[in-house]
Amino acid sequence: MRSFKDSDGDGIGDLKGATSKLDYINDGNPKSTHSLGARCIWLMPVDESPSYHGYDVSDYYRVARVLGTNDDFKMFAAEAHKRGIKVLVDLVLNHSSSEHPHFLEALRDTASPYRTWYRWSATDPGRGPWGSDIWHKSPVRNEYYYGIFSSHMPDLNYETTAVLDEAKRVAKFWIDSMHVDGFRLDAVSYLVEDGMHLAHTAGTHRVLREWQAYVRGIKPDVFTVGEVTYPNDTVLTYYPDQLTSYFAFEVADSIISAVRRGSATGMLAPVVQLQRTVPDGRWSPFVRNHDQVRTRTELGGDIAKAKIAATILLTMPGMPFVYYGEEIGMIGAKPDERLRTPMQWSTAHGDGFTTGTPWEQLQSDSLTTTVAGEERDAGSMLALHRRLIHLRDRCAALRSGLIIQMTASNDAVLAYLRENDAAMVLVIANLSDKALTGVRVGYGEPLLSSESAPAQHSRIVPSNELGHVTIHSGRWKASDLLARESPASMVVTADGRIRDYIPFARLEPKRAYVVELSRDTAMSCR
Ligand SMILES: [Ca+2]
């Protein structure tokens, strides 16, 4: 919000500014190709807070003054809904701000009813399991309070029933009065502590279950997505009955790592694992978020590689999220403020973000990487995002199809199918910086000779751990959905295997292809 669009020239993005840019996200016209076409927005915290990032909330019932008023928020939500965009807000349940009136009162007055809303110790219990300071000296008396992230973020104590009641009240307020469609829940792993166990405790699972059941009771179609910054195996302990969805951090890292290394090996394993265990739509892939070095920077500034990462993300199963600015290939490395710099709309003063002085200095490429510039370029990152999001909307196979991992005769080539009944989409990406010719892909077949592995080293690679996908046999016509190249037809044998399919004689360096496959003449996605 702070970096998207400023409406009043104070250099800080705000609700009115974001409302004015909603058509950029989705103009509500499904035929329009001049809009990203996204169906949902997650707003990082918009509550009153003493910090720029808002993850330390001092009033859960009021929009930060610098962003606007509660009425501005309702207007934003109404305008979003008109365009078919759902609105999720960030909800920080683990901790409040150290400037929250409840904490200030509990700090000063040991008889305060809010005393039990936080955790106190007369002596310093020492450092946390990661060696960080998690107990902080009270500025008022000789005691310590618990805050896993920082002294500015005292943890709320969910062993006190009133705290969970309050977390429900806050959710009800944002649903009933502010008309949000759901929440992104910050740091949910750390809600309830159990001795030295600070993450993923039974108490945390219990609180999430109870909170979600309550929220679903007041809004049955609520969508919640949780931040559990751990590999799949840990995230899976939060299913089936807690939040709707969780971010797939392992998938994000897997995409970055494969594209950076130029090797497809293992890239899809975490995706297939989630597909096997979690219903589609209940997990959320992404590439990078607001706490991580931006994709383009992670990939050495290489926009071609960033495009591959985007293509993989937007052709994945699950419910993908794109962090603002990623869709034009913005750069940014730590510290955190530099991951959250103003949106680069144009080459106008302040990048078209503000008429004043931006709250955070613009990036060095702010005049060359802009929305306006990329709108004029059919080969741009922005054009790719618009195309892929619209394709995903139109193609049932891309939206909700199974992912079927394919083998490839070269390790630098990632290949998979998305399959939904009789419709299929093939994604094939050359992750290397060299053109590759004659790369064969297959399914259900031993991998025979390859360019990178001589025949004597041939191995059998399981095509798909699901193991049960039956592909209709016969000849499938192929149509390139991103470019105007002419891929070869694909033949599926009577026993459902694909052998030595060469969709393109030549795969360009650092290029991903998205191909519709159809047994009829009619193609439905283009
Ligand atoms: Ca402003």
Ligand SMILES: [Ca+2]
């Ligand atoms: Ca906690």
